[in-house]
Each structure stands twice: as structure tokens, then as C-alpha cells.
Amino acid sequence: MLLIHCPYCKETLPEVEFSYAGEAHIVRPDRPADQTDEQWEEFLFLRSNVKGPHFERWRHLHGCGRFFNAVRDTVTDRFHATYKAGETRPDLSELLKDET
């Protein structure tokens, strides 16, 4: 079971309090009606499916209820960072440098 740091509660808590919510930084367009079929397909279905550090969303479902973002390595399951929804994507090379 993973331990996850909630950036709102500022506590590291067991995975059972959280739920996974898919890839992060996929912004719903302001005016979906103006999207071409290709653009909409990209938004709706296409995900990066990376092997390695993955930007993803979690929700502290059984805690504060907030959605937040995380960088988790899909190979090792190690969390490199968690940060609040709406914050900019952290610099991956900086993060990985800290880890080693």
C-alpha cells in the first residue's frame, strides 16, 4: 500500500484514503463546440501512458475531498511530488535530480 502526501492536508497518509483520477494536465477546452473531431478525440481518449514519471491526478476522497496532482513513477510506484490542482507542472529534471 502506497503512502501519499496530500498537498492540502499536508500529511502523508495511506493509499486507502485516496482515489486515482487519471492523467493530469489535460485541460478541458473552453469552447468544446469549436473543437475538431481530431482535437476532441485527443482530449477525450488519448493519454501518454508513460513508463516512468507520470503526471496524474488523485483525490483525497476520504479526507479533505480535494483533487490534486502527483508525479509518480509507473515502474517503481515512487511518488516524486504532489501539488495542488491548478499549479504548474513541476520541472521533471529538477525533481529527479533531488531524488538521486
Next chain:
Amino acid sequence: MNKYRVKGRGRVDTSTPVTFTFDGKSYTGFKGDTVASALLASGTHLMGRSFKYHRPRGPVAAGSEEPNALIGTRRGPGRFEPNTRATVQEIWDGLKTTSQNKFPSLKWDVGAVNDAAYMMFSAGFYYKTFMWPRSFWDKVYEPFIRAAAGLGVAPSEEDPDTYASRNLHCDVLIVGAGPTGIAAARTAAGKGLSVVLVDENTEMGGTLLSEPNMDIDNIPAWDWLAAELASLEAAGVKMMTRTTAIGYYHQNFIGMVEKLTDHLPNLPADTPRERMWHVRAKHVVLAQGALEKPLIFHGNDRPGIMLAGSAQTYLNRYGVKVGTVPAVVTSHDSAWYAAFDLHDAGAAVQVIVDTRSNVPEALRDAAKSRNISIKINHTVTATSGRLRIKRVRINPVTDGNVGRGEWINCDALLMSGGWTPSLHLFSHTKGSLDWNDDLSTFLPKDTPEDCVIAGASRGLWGIETVLADGAARAAASLAKLGVSADPQSYTVTHDRTGSGETMRELPTDKSAGKAKAFVDYQNDVTAKDLRLAVREGMRSIEHVKRYTTNGMATDQGKMSNINGLNIAADALGKKQPEVGLTTFRPPYTPTTFGAFAGYHRGDHFEVERKTQIDSWASEEGAVFEPVGQWRRARYFPQAGEDMDAAVRRECAATRAGVGMFDASTLGKVEVVGPDAVEFMNRMYTNPWTKLANGRCRYGLLLGDDGYIIDDGVIGRMSQDRFHVTTTTGGAARVLNMMEDYLQTEWPDLNVWLTSTTEQWSTIALNGPNAAKLLQPFVEDTLLTEDVFPHMSCKECTVAGLPARLFRVSFTGEIGFEINVPAHYGRTLWEQLWSAGQDLGITAYGTETMHVLRAEKGYIIIGQDTDGTVTPYDCAMGWAIGKKKPDFVGMRGLARPDLQDPNRKQLVGLLTDDQSKLEEGAQIVFDPDQPIPMTMVGHVTSSYDCGTTDRPIAMALVQGGHAKMGEKVYIPMSDRTISATITETVFVDPDNSRLKIQPQV
């Protein structure tokens, strides 16, 4: 009884005899014995039959890695367990054990014909032997395989034991309490850290329990051990025995199973059988030691043939001599010491056969001084003896040539092919391994977890060496925790260091094709099988493993993996690391389902939610059904009624008078805030801006892909407040989705969302008399068509209770839903019930609700929709706000596929023969087409006990909306049913029944 017991040896308590049975026969051992050691003490080696060939087998090991000696244990009524390892099960007075996989008896077994027919069971026999003729499958092969599959018999009784689970947080967890683990614990103890030392055995000490003759720091090993354990305990180390670390999970989370009662004759009250420990450790020291490998030669599996180290354990730990005239065959120094111990205990060791050319002088001298015959550079080519080894055939090997064989009599054969480090938990951490050519084995390299591995589990040998390593590695661990420690040094005299060579199949002068040289004892996989698998094209060890089943039994290849890899690599002409090692997976040893389930069984398996009115329904004899986690009344049978009769009565009474329904489980979400209406416009398909206060509307919720997710009636209580209802099962999902969009896409909207499902009790009244019944309870509102028309809502007082009253209908009748604070639910229900007696009030359940709504063509999400259905597919385009700039799902609905006129669309079906269709039945346009037919849809809802004069159904049919009046066909196993496509509304299409008639 204890003919093979050696006086003055072993740690069993000879002053406490213990009597148990094996296959109905009574045996006496001593407190501290396992079933295996007690049976061996009486001279019994034969304990089971093998899986495939039913060959007679005895224990080959003395611990949890045992592949052969699997028995059934009965610990009293209801307490039967198959496949227990006899080498682990402790004996107690009254324990009943049985051998397995034999018929009619262990000594005379019919299934042993498989042994003669071994050609049928070669590698991949699952895929070959039973392939043809095809007609044999049902009557011959499948029954045969089913009867033969598995070893023991599954228990038939419900498990009466309880199982517990507990959390444990500690600074240092040490897995394995042999010399390495004890030295590690010593290093960590007394430094203010919480330290846990865990071992799967009944007592701590590991190898030391089998090595009484050395001195540690000038103290006899067992005295040192006792003092050390006592001192560790006094220093606050948590010591856990009979506890197996079964799996190592992310971030130093370790699962451990503690066995609490299997060794006790009398069950203590309120004690679980097993306890699953969920351990979160800051640092872990793995000290699981090493497992001995068998040697591979023809007939290496007869009872009496066992690992040399295990024979040494039986002697020194249990005081049991496994034979009086044993022989030894080895490629490692360690077996020589086993031979010496047995000799010194009075056994006449017949010969030590060593496959190597170089054996240390000291060992040879020690053997000579005991007059033990030595055969260096020799091999073993055969054994004989039906139920127990009687003779072993040994041959000299010169420059790779096998010379003439010589038979030597013996009653036990001890073997050692060297030792394999236990890397199981290390591998669970995704730790990387390095192949070591000198040791011919994998050694641990890096791990992403905060963990070190020490001692024999990283290939070290000798007690002094591993004591030092345990201390040093633990000190390294502590350093990472910011604690400094000076690793203690130890002096061991009479230490038994040594080394060896790794062998594949031993050289032989016989035909390799006929050799039964077992690699995996539990799955009966031979060396020949592995080579055949390679010849037949298997290239990776993962394929070889699955094709031959090598390492796939419950022992998970603890003894067979490396031998199997060495042979496969040789057959492929590759280096072992190029062929790879199969993955170690938890659990380390077989683990009961009970330990995993813990408290979560029976009523505790899942939460059961009940409404405030549930108790009334229960008293009235309702039949319940689960809906999500809710328990809902399905119908209220009267005396002699089955479900159909009850539902028919409930439906009729509701359409004729008034029915009452507990709708409290409906999901409810309060949407509040200055931007509430904008939020609703964006979430739901419908337009909300113009919905007046006190009015409600049916809302449809889509995903951004355009498919229906949920629905429900939504009331506007005030300008900035919506009372949203959802489906019973969808409440949490809908709230989560709303929160998702609100928090992450539209954080600018000033809206609050609150789940109010459990704040309200909701009672639905439906039927022509609904208004008449309710009016006297509602003081401030006139329930007329003018004042409170269909789709109205308001906050008011009902029976003196604060209420939210809705005029809605899910039946097609005049309908009200009265929401009162939850705990008033039953009070209001009973008042309405009693007032309704004169009006023929009838309580109905979910089944009647389903029928009445289907008669009106109202959909149920998840029944008539399946996640690929759009509003247009359900002819619900009217629910879509066409002038809105956006809502969730709007762009999705414009996708080309969702515009296709030939999509599956929801229609009504009436069968031509007036029979009731099966829900889920497939539909075709042409019943005469060849099989496989083109299926064009399926029946989603079907009922025959409502208020219509014939069964009705709804179905999703390709292009169905344009096919009104056309025929479709539903092929069933016995006949094909024809049906006509209709509209989905079967009762009162113009909704005249929704109107409240003026009172005259």
C-alpha cells in the same frame, strides 16, 4: 514408537509425550515435534503420493520449503486443512492427520499406473495428451483431469475459526531470526528504536538450532542462543515466532501472517487462528538465509532420500536419526558435516559420494577417522526400493566417462547440491539480481526500498561470517535512520565453513530418456521434461516454466528454480542470466484465505446500508434485495404469494388507489451558491436558467463522451439552491464527477456541493388517491392541479414535520415524494400508512417500481443503458438544452459515430405469442440466417406481471426508431420468438393519469 530417537539429542521435550494419528494409526512423539519428525522417529518416511505419477514420497526437507510431505490435518469439527506441510505442523494430543493423493491406500495406490505410463505425462502433456479424439474430451479427459487435479481435498465445512488483522509501525524490521537476524537485532537493540524480529519457525535460532556443537564467543551455541534471545527481549525487541513475512510491498509495507492456534490442543477463548500483520517499517533487514538444493539423478525421490541439511536438522533439533545405515551424495562440503553428525549419533554411514574431484583434506581426514568410506569423483545413477530406499548405485567418473556401477545398501540417502540464497522478499521489492558464476546462483544487487539483505541470503557461508554481516548490515541501516552503532564482532569456534560446486543432472551410464530425475518434486517435473521443453521451442525460462509447470506448485520452486534454470540454460547453450529467472511473487509460503479476509466475512464482508423505514419493511415480511450497498425492500408478499403474485397485486393497487414506496435510497446532492444555476447548466444536458423556483425538471447527466451516466429529478428550491436527486447506485459517482469539474475545470464558479442522501427520508406516494391521502397532512399547500401541478416542489410542513415536497411520478400516476429529516422517516410512514387504510394503501417494493416505470417507458440507468447509450438513442432529445453554449457531453454527442441513424436505439417489444422475453436475450432481424447470426440488439427490460394485459419489454435495437411495427426475432435454446417493435410507452401515452381531478 521412537526407535529412531537418539538419546541426548534434539530440543524436543522428551518428558512430554504427545499422541496423534496418521491415516488412522496412532503415533507418539514429543512436545516440540512436527508431524514429520515424529513419523520419522518411528521409522515412517512414506507420507504421501506425488501429484502426477503417484510415486511414493517422504519428506525431503525439514522446513516450510517441503514439497513432498503434504498432509491433511483435522484440528476438530469443521477444522480440516489440506496440503499442510508435515514438516511445519506441530503435533498435539488429538491431532488427526491423513496422507493425500492415494487410492485405496498410501502403500498400495491405483493411480501409480501413471508412473508406468509416464510417456503420456511428459512436458506439455496438458497440451498434447488430451487433444484428440475430440469426442473423448467431455467423457474421458475432462473427468480424468478434474479427478486427478490438485493434491488434497478441499474442506467442505464452513471455517469456524476467526482471523484477525493488525497494524504495526516500527523503525527496524528484521525478517529471519537465524544468526544473521539475531546479530542484526543485537545491533539495533537498546538504541531507543522500535525493533521487530520475526521468524516463521516455532523457535528462533535458524541454522543454530541444527548446529549445537560450535561455540560462539566461547559459549556453547545453544546456551549463547538462549542468552542472546533473552537479552534481546529484555532490550525491548518485539520477538515474533510462527510468523511468516509473506510479501514485501511498496514503501516498506510488509505482510506477515502469525499462526496462533494450529499448534494448540485446546483453543483458547477469543483467540483468532491467524493474524495478518500490516507492517510499515522505516527500515528492513532481510535475513532469510539459504535453501539447500537437491541433486538430480534417476530415482532421487524415493522415501528416505532427503536433503543432507534437513537430516542434520532432524537429528540435532528433533533428536531423530533419519536412517541407521545412511549414504550421502553431495557436491558441497556441508553434507559431510551432516554425515559426521549422524555417525557420531550412532548411524553407520555407508559412504560419502562426492561428485567433485577436490574435497578439503580436513573433511576427508574427519571421515577417515570415523571409518566412513569416501568416493570422490563419483556419481549416483540409480536407487531402488519401492516404499523406501534400499540401495543406491554409484559409479566412478573419469574424465567425463562414467565407469561401472556398484550397488550399496542403505536406508536413507542424504544429498546436497549446494545452497540457494532466499531472495523472495528481496525480489518482491523489485530488487535487481546479479548472476554469480562462482556460486552459480543469483545474488541480490539493488533495491528501491529502504532495505538491506544480509548473511546467507546474499551468498555468505559460515556462522562467524554471517554474524558479522548481520551486525554490519544492520549498522548500515541504522546509519540511514541517523543512529550510529558499532557492529559487535563474534568469534565462532568449530565453525563449519565450506563451499561446493553446482551440478546439473549427475553423469550417468543409463539412457537419459528413461531417467526419472526429479527437479520439481511437487509437480513431478523431471530434468528430461525441461530438456524436452527446450527442444520443442521454449526459449525463455518463463515459457519453460509454464510448459513443464516447473516451480508452479505451492512450494513456488523454492528447491527447483535454480536447478531448473541451470538445466534449461545448458539445453539452450546460453548463460543463465540470458535465460532469466522467473518472478518471485507473494505469498512466500501458502497462506489461508482466512488470513487475507481477516474480519471481512459474513455480515462484515461489505457495508449494508438501511433506510429509516427498513425496520418497518422487515416487520411486514418484505423480501429484500441489495442495490449498491443498500438493502431495499423488493416486494411485500402476503400469505401464499410468490413474487409475481405480490408484484401484480402491488401494481394493481397503485394504479387503482394509492401505493407507498420507500425512496430514501435515492442519491441526493445539494447544489448551492451564487453560480449554482451556471454550474447546473454546464453539468446537466437540460437548460436550468428559466426553471422557476418551486419547479422541478428531469435532468440527464452525460459524460464528456456523450453517453448517459445518470438521471434524476432536480428541484429548484430557490434562486441559488438545487435539490438534485441521482440514481441509488450512482450517488457517489455523480458527486465525485461534480466535484471533479467544479474543482479542476471551473474553480471560478462559486458553488458548494453537499451529499444529503442520508439527511432525508423519502416517501413516494403514487396513485389516483395520492393527493387525497396526503392533503390532510399538508396544511399550507393546496394539492390541486392549479396550486401544486406536476413537477412542483416546495419547502413546507408535512404532518407537522419540516419537509421538501415534490410532485413527481416514476409510475405514470399522480405522485408525490415527501422528504423529511431522516430520523422522522418511519414516523411519517406510519402516519400515512394508517391514514391510508380506508383508501386501500399498499406498500410496494423495487420490483413493482420497475414494472410500473417500464409500463411508462421510463428508463433505468444501467439496465436500459449500459454506458454506450446517448439521450438520442433513448428518444430523449427533449431533455437537451439546444441553445446552451456547452454542457458536459455536448461536444461528445456531435461525434460522427453518435450521429449514426443506425445506432442501437431503445424501443418497446411486444411478443407475438404473448410470452415474456428474457432480459439480456439477443435480437436478430433474420431468424433463418446461418449461425453465427448477426445480432442487432438485446432485451433490456421485460415484465409480465404488471397492469398491462400482456408482457412488455424494452430493447436496444439497431436503427429501432425507424422500425416501428417491424418484426424482430429472439432465438432461444428451444425456439425462436418473434416480436413487434413498438413505442416504449405501454400505459397512458398522453399522461392523463398524472392530472389531479378537481374534487366534486
